Amino acid sequence: MLRDQFPILNTTVYGHPLVYLDNAATTQKPQVVIDAINHYYTTLNSNIHRGVHHLAAEATELHEETRRKVQELIHARHNHEIVFTRGTTEAINLVASSFGRQFIKEGDEVIVSGMEHHSNIVPWQLAGARLRPIPFNDEGVLDLEAFAALFNERTRLVAVAHVSNSLGTINPVEQLTKIAHSHNVPILIDGAQGIAHLTVDVQKIGCDFYCFSGHKMYAPMGIGVMYGREEILDVLPPYQGGGEMIKDVTFERTTYNELPFRFEAGTPSVGDTLGLAAAIDFMSAAGIEKIASHEEELLNYATQRLSEIDQLRIFGTAPHKAGVISFLIGNAHPYDVGTLLDKLGIAVRTGHHCAQPVMDRYGIPGTVRVSFALYNTLQEVDTLVNALHRIAPMLQ
Template sequence: MLDVYKIREDFPILGKKVNNTDLIYFDNAATSQTPNQVIDVISDYYKQYNSNIHRGLHSLSADATNKYENSRTLIKNHFGASHEHEIIFTSGTTHGINIISSGLEKLISSKDELIVSEMEHHSNIVPWQMLCEKTGSKLKVIPINDDGTLNMDEYKSLLTPAVKFVFINHVSNTLGIVNPVKEIIDLAHKNNSKVLIDGAQGAAHFKINLKELDVDYYVASAHKLCGPTGVGFLYGKSELLNSLPPYQGGGEMISTVTFNKTEYADLPHKFEAGTPNIAGVIGFGAAIEYMNSIGFDNIEVYEKELLDYATENLKKIENIIIYGDVDDKISVISFNVGNHHPSDIGSILDQYGVAVRTGQHCTQPIMDHFNIPGTVRASFSFYNTKSEIDLFIDALKKASKMLG
C-alpha cells in the first residue's frame, strides 16, 4: 500500500494555490508532476557537473557521460529491453515516431499498406499520412466500437499481406482504454507486419516488458511519468534500428567524416545527433527510479481505486455521459454533462482550482465517432486523493447547476 499523503510531500507543486483555492491537478494524462527527487537531480547536474558527454576527457564530462548512460541502463532494465543500444533518447514520443516515419521513406513503396486506429493521437496519425503522401502507400484505419474499444474483428480483416506496419497506442489518451497490444503484435507478426506501439500513456501506469511483448518499436515520453518535459525514448529491435537510415546528420552520430565518405556511428548514437537533453535524460532516469521506489504494483492498485471511486460518483450526476467506460482502462475519465460544452465545464472547474483538460485531446477522429465537439478529461495519478475527487465532483455539480 502506498502512503499518498507522504508521497504528496515529494511534489512541491501540489501545495500550490490557484484562483485562491487549493490546486487539484487532474491533468496528469497531459503532463504528470515532478517530485523533488527528480527536480534535485536536474538542478544538481547544472550545479555540479554540467558538461558535454561522450567526447570530453575531463572529469566533469566523464561524470555527465556516466550519469547519462546510467539512465539508458535504468530505462533498458525497467522496460525489459535486451540491450542498452536499443534505447534511443528522443525529445519525446512524437520525435520517436518521426524518426521511424522518416526512416521508412525509402523502405516503403506504393504497393505497401499501413494500419493505424481510429483512437490514435494525432501524432500517431499525421506522420504516417505524411509517409503515405511521400511513398504512395495506403493508410488503413481500425474502427472503434461504440464502447470505445478497438474493433479487433476489423483489425484481423484489415491485416492483408500488403500490410507492412501497424501503429497503435498502448493506451488511448482520450478514453484511457488499454488496448490488447500483445494480441495485436502477435497477429501482425503472423502476417509478417511490424508493429510500433505509442506508449505515451501506458508507461506511467503499469510495468511494461518489451521483450515479452515482442514489439518492434515502442515510444514514450518522460513527462508522463514524473520526469521532465522534452525527453523520451524510442525502443527498437537492434536489427530494425540498424536497417533504418539516420534521422539527422551532425556530431555524435558519426564514426569518421571525410569529404569522400562519412561512416555513421553504431547504435544508439546513430540516432542521437548533436548535444542531447543531458539534464533531461538524467532526470528521466531519476523519475524511473522514483516510480519504482513507490512500486508499479502499488501504483496500479491505488490508481484503479481512484478510478473506480471517481467513476462510481460521477455516474450519480444527472445526464453524465462517460466515454470508454470499460473494465480494462487506466485512471482517465472522459465525459460530458448533458449538452454543456466541455470548455464551459472546464472554465468553471478551473475557478474551483480543478485542472482538467477539455477539447478534442488531439484525437479528432474519436470526437467524430461520438459526434461531439470534445470531452472533459479528468486523469488521476498516484499522488491524487479521494478527497480531491470529492471536491472535483462537488465543483462539477456546481458548474452543471450554473450552466443550467
C-alpha cells in the same frame, strides 16, 4: 507520503488548493527530479561523449546509466536498443522517417487504431502511407476481427497506442503484436500513456518499437525514448545527420556510428536525461504495481461518483481502462466546464485531446477529461464531484 514529494501540489489557485487532474497531459515532478536537474547544472554541466575532462566523463557515465535504467524499466534485451528523443512525438517521427524511407512507398499502408493521438497519425501520412484505422465499439474496445481483416500485401506496419489518451482503454498489445507478426508485419506501440501506469515488458509484448515521453512519468519535458528491437534498428537508416551519429566524415562519404548513437545526432538534453533517471528511481521505489492499483481505485471511485451527476455521459467504458475519464454534461461545451472548474482550483483538460478521429467517432466536438496520477486522492475526486454538482445548474 508520496504526495508530499511534489512541491507544486501545495499551490493554491484562485484561493483554492490545486486539484491537479490533468496528468495525461503531463505529470507533476517530485523534488528528487527537480534536484537531479538542479544538481546537473550546478555541478556537472558539460557536453558528453566527446570530452576527456572530469565533468564530461562523469556526465557521460550518468547519461549512459540512464539508458541502462530505461532498459531495465521496459525489460529490453540490450541497452543499445534505447534511443533518447525529445518525447513520444519525436520518437514516432524518427521511426516514420527512418522506417518510412526504407520500407514505405507511396500508397503502402500502415494500420493504426481509430483511437490514436495525432502524433501516431500524422507522421505516417508524412511518410506517404495510406492509413487503415482499426474500428472500436461504443465502449472504446478495438475490434480485433476487423483488425485481422485489414492486412494485405501493401501493409508495412501497425502503429497502436498502449493506452488511449482520450478514452483510457488499455489495448491488448500482446495480442495485437501476435496478429501483426502472424502477417510478418512489425508493430510500434505508442506508450505515452502506458509507461507511467503499467508494467511494460517489451520482450513479453514482443513489439518492434515502443515510444514514450519522460514528462508523462514524473520526469522533465524534453526527454523521451524510442525503443527498437536490435534486428530492426540494424536495418534502418539514420534519422538526422550531425555530430555523434557518425564514425567518419569526408566530403565524399560518411560512415555511421553504432547503435544507439546512429539515431542520436547532436547534443542531447543531458540534464533532462538525469531527471528521467531520478523519475525512474522514484517510480521503482513507489512500485509500479502499487501505483496502478491506487489509480484503479481512483478510476472506479470517480466513475461511480461521476455517474451520480445528472446528464453526465462518459466516453470510454472499456473493461480494461487506465485512470482517464472523458465526459460531457448535457449540452454544455467542455470548455465552459473546464473554465468553471478552473475557478475552483481544479485542473482538467478540455477539447479533442489531439484525437479528433475519436471525437468524430462519437459525433462530439470534444470532452472534459480527468486523468489520475499516483498522488491523487479520493478526496480530490469528491472535490471534483462536488464542484460539478455546483456548476451543473449554471450550464443549462
